[in-house]
Amino acid sequence: MSAVEDVVTEAPAVEAVPKRAMTLGFGTSLVMLALLLLVPLFVKNFIIFQLTMLLIYGLAVLALNILTGGSGQFSLGQSAFYAVGAYTSAILMEHADMNYALTLPIAGIICFAFGFLFGQPALRLSGVYLALATFALATAMPQLLKLGFFEHWTGGVQGLVVTKPDAPFGLPMSQDMWLYYFTLAITVGIYVASVNLLRSRSGRAFMAIRDNEIAASAMGVDVALYKTLAFGVSAGITGVAGGLGAIAVQFVAPDGYTITLAISLFLGMVVGGVGWLPGSIVGSAFIIFVPNIAEGISKGLSGAVFGVLLFLVIFLVPHGARQVAMVAQQLIGKLKK
Amino acid sequence: MLTTANRLAVASVALTLLTVSSSGALAQKKYDTGATDTEIKIGNIMPYSGPASAYGIIGKTEAAYFKKINDAGGINGRKINFISYDDAYSPPKTVEQARKLVESDEVLFIFNSLGTPPNSAIHKYMNSKKVPQLFVATGATKWNDPKEFPWTMGWQPNYQSETQIYAKYILKNKPDAKIAVLYQNDDYGKDYLKGLKDGLGAKAASMIVAEESFETSEPTVDNHIVKLKATNADVFINISTPKFAAQAIKKIAEIGWKPMHFLNNVSASVGSVIKPAGYENAQDIISAAYLKDVSDKQWDNDPGMKEFYAFMAKDFPEGDKLDGGTVTGYGVAQTLVQVLKQCGDNLTRENVMKQAASLKDFRTEVLLPGIKINTGPADFAPISSLQLMKFKGQQWELFGEVISADVGG
Numbered sequence: 125m126s127a128v129e130d131v132v133t134e135a136p137a138v139e140a141v142p143k144r145a146m147t148l149g150f151g152t153s154l155v156m157l158a159l160l161l162l163v164p165l166f167v168k169n170f171i172i173f174q175l176t177m178l179l180i181y182g183l184a185v186l187a188l189n190i191l192t193g194g195s196g197q198f199s200l201g202q203s204a205f206y207a208v209g210a211y212t213s214a215i216l217m218e219h220a221d222m223n224y225a226l227t228l229p230i231a232g233i234i235c236f237a238f239g240f241l242f243g244q245p246a247l248r249l250s251g252v253y254l255a256l257a258t259f260a261l262a263t264a265m266p267q268l269l270k271l272g273f274f275e276h277w278t279g280g281v282q283g284l285v286v287t288k289p290d291a292p293f294g295l296p297m298s299q300d301m302w303l304y305y306f307t308l309a310i311t312v313g314i315y316v317a318s319v320n321l322l323r324s325r326s327g328r329a330f331m332a333i334r335d336n337e338i339a340a341s342a343m344g345v346d347v348a349l350y351k352t353l354a355f356g357v358s359a360g361i362t363g364v365a366g367g368l369g370a371i372a373v374q375f376v377a378p379d380g381y382t383i384t385l386a387i388s389l390f391l392g393m394v395v396g397g398v399g400w401l402p403g404s405i406v407g408s409a410f411i412i413f414v415p416n417i418a419e420g421i422s423k424g425l426s427g428a429v430f431g432v433l434l435f436l437v438i439f440l441v442p443h444g445a446r447q448v449a450m451v452a453q454q455l456i457g458k459l460k461k
Numbered sequence: 462m463l464t465t466a467n468r469l470a471v472a473s474v475a476l477t478l479l480t481v482s483s484s485g486a487l488a489q490k491k492y493d494t495g496a497t498d499t500e501i502k503i504g505n506i507m508p509y510s511g512p513a514s515a516y517g518i519i520g521k522t523e524a525a526y527f528k529k530i531n532d533a534g535g536i537n538g539r540k541i542n543f544i545s546y547d548d549a550y551s552p553p554k555t556v557e558q559a560r561k562l563v564e565s566d567e568v569l570f571i572f573n574s575l576g577t578p579p580n581s582a583i584h585k586y587m588n589s590k591k592v593p594q595l596f597v598a599t600g601a602t603k604w605n606d607p608k609e610f611p612w613t614m615g616w617q618p619n620y621q622s623e624t625q626i627y628a629k630y631i632l633k634n635k636p637d638a639k640i641a642v643l644y645q646n647d648d649y650g651k652d653y654l655k656g657l658k659d660g661l662g663a664k665a666a667s668m669i670v671a672e673e674s675f676e677t678s679e680p681t682v683d684n685h686i687v688k689l690k691a692t693n694a695d696v697f698i699n700i701s702t703p704k705f706a707a708q709a710i711k712k713i714a715e716i717g718w719k720p721m722h723f724l725n726n727v728s729a730s731v732g733s734v735i736k737p738a739g740y741e742n743a744q745d746i747i748s749a750a751y752l753k754d755v756s757d758k759q760w761d762n763d764p765g766m767k768e769f770y771a772f773m774a775k776d777f778p779e780g781d782k783l784d785g786g787t788v789t790g791y792g793v794a795q796t797l798v799q800v801l802k803q804c805g806d807n808l809t810r811e812n813v814m815k816q817a818a819s820l821k822d823f824r825t826e827v828l829l830p831g832i833k834i835n836t837g838p839a840d841f842a843p844i845s846s847l848q849l850m851k852f853k854g855q856q857w858e859l860f861g862e863v864i865s866a867d868v869g870g
Contacts, residue, residue, distance in 0.1 A: 168564055168565060169560075169564055170560045170561055170563075170564035170565045171565075173557070173560055174557065177553075177557065267676065270646070270647065281577075281647040281648045282578075282581060282648050283552070283578060283582070285581070285584070285585050369553065373552070374556070375552055375553075375556065375581065375582040375585075377578045377581065378578075379550065379551065379578045380552040380553050380578075380582075382512075382551070384511070384551065415547075419509075419546065423509055423545070423547065426509060426510055426547055427510045
């Protein structure tokens with residue numbers, strides 16, 4: 125067996141995460157939720173908008189986390205699912221005059237189907253090869269969106285402008301604040317559902333596949349079904365995130381969904397801690413705020429500064445936010461004694 | 462010693478004087494968010510990183526130019542605070558940065574944000590917030606739409622004006638032309654094509670014998686050129702970005718097709734298009750320009766360009782003056798300074814737009830002689846004239862008069 129094959133067939137690169145360690149404690153979760161609920165009341169609209177984006181990218185990272193951290197499959201193609209979700213919402217809102225809230229489940233379902241179908245051929249691939257196949261999807265997507273054939277709906281390169289919804293029932297809230305709470309509600313819902321999914325029978329099947337495919341199939345897990353299912357669920361959540369993103373940004377254009385986005389999401393997952401769901405929000409914060417910090421340090425070298433910061437994070441805390449959280453937990457534990 | 466009554470009288474007189482003078486000052490000085498007695502805050506968004514990062518030089522040139530203005534005392538005593546952010550040419554990031562500029566940094570307006578997709582993303586936002594989106598750095602025609610979008614204005618000649626000018630030239634000099642068009646399949650290519658058809662008017666259908674579009678993902682446009690040659694067209698209109706433009710020029714020479722060749726201004730660079738395509742293949746190609754070309758010897762002793770060289774040497778020595786972006790950045794920054802001078806002490810957003818829409822025969826000396834910047838309440842296209850030029854030897858030679866074509870979005 126050659127060295128290359130060795131690498132590929134070796135144990136999965138994602139290390140086993142016990143399912144308990146995939147979530148936060150109940151108390152910590154409540155504190156986080158209270159924080160997320162209260163902060164917008166004290167900050168400017170612009171910050172609220174950034175927080176909304178934080179939640180949206182957080183969802184997309186969470187979706188990738190289920191796929192990679194849960195079932196052990198890599199994807200560099202999340203930007204494609206994100207784009208499909210965004211365009212689905214935008215097209216339904218602008219061409220079919222549909223309510224924005226209704227477009228999200230549709231975006232989710234379409235992306236689920238898309239991801240599930242893509243998962244079928246992807247079954248034959250694993251590791252770096254799967255990453256490459258999804259990479260192809262991400263590179264193809266912006267160009268597909270520009271195709272003259274779809275232009276009537278997608279607006280071609282010009283993209284589509286989306287109208288931002290007002291707060292319903294005459295609530296005395298700015299559009300940004302309403303959208304934030306709307307996004308928060310969806311995010312919390314999806315987060316809870318994901319946690320439950322990973323604790324369920326299906327979740328255990330995902331993790332069994334991640335840890336050892338052969339053993340999993342020997343135990344009676346339908347490997348093919350669960351692998352594609354993981355792809356579908358991940359794509360579906362990413363699609364909802366994409367739809368929310370389109371509403372928050374009020375604009376969709378092919379250039380917004382390039383491979384850079386897919387890599388950002390991947391990066392967010394690694395920084396947040398692979399397989400640790402709460403880390404998704406930390407990872408999302410990293411991909412939103414760190415480029416701004418890097419730009420503040422040096423305009424001309426923002427990319428290089430970002431690289432250095434990323435390197436430091438990976439070097440010092442290779443398991444990302446999860447590692448930091450564990451160390452903090454141990455410290456608190458010691459203090460209690 | 463003053464009595465109490467006297468003191469009171471003096472005090473009241475002083476008070477009255479104070480109120481009179483301050484109300485007088487209030488009448489003269491008007492400010493919106495972002496402007497004060499000492500400062501004007503201007504926002505800018507540029508792709509300093511990402512696929513279009515080559516254009517980042519425009520933002521850097523502008524920053525250097527405003528620094529020069531500040532060092533010389535500012536505009537009407539106010540210093541320019543130029544806040545420029547990176548959006549990596551990604552529309553969602555542009556929205557974030559624009560909102561940061563407007564809502565967090567509280568700038569008076571956003572100036573010269575770059576690129577059609579990024580500017581499209583914030584078009585509606587800026588107009589609903591009533592914050593000027595001034596002199597955007599893109600040639601799309603839709604920026605000239607004062608009725609629907611009274612807070613957005615372009616600067617450079619729009620794509621449609623340029624092909625309209627070619628159309629005028631063709632109708633005059635080659636009325637029986639058979640035209641073949643090669644265009645890039647995106648908003649930029651389609652904008653150009655529309656200008657050409659509008660310019661030809663009723664004759665467009667009969668004169669244009671072939672239209673070929675290509676995707677930027679294609680490695681080469683050679684097969685399209687061969688196809689177009691087969692139509693026996695005698696005029697070729699080349700609407701493509703530098704890499705493809707060079708391929709087309711080369712292929713046309715290779716297969717021995719000799720049409721009258723129009724090359725869009727986007728790809729008129731000698732360094733990045735003509736030279737790689739080969740000077741001998743590019744003879745007699747026609748294009749159009751509005752800025753003086755830094756590599757063109759004829760401007761070496763031009764006073765306007767000398768001023769530009771002096772600026773580059775003293776205030777922006779790290780910039781490459783051969784990069785067209787520096788000339789553009791310099792010219793557009795000068796135009797903005799003129800607008801702000803006209804605003805005087807009335808620095809409201811409304812007045813900024815009003816003054817930007819009342820530029821009369823303004824010239825920055827990097828524009829070709831005879832090209833003037835004119836705007837009006839219904840004309841949001843600052844530069845709308847170009848001059849034709851023909852490639853001779855190793856450089857462009859300007860010919861004919863400055864031709865203007867105003868097109869609205």
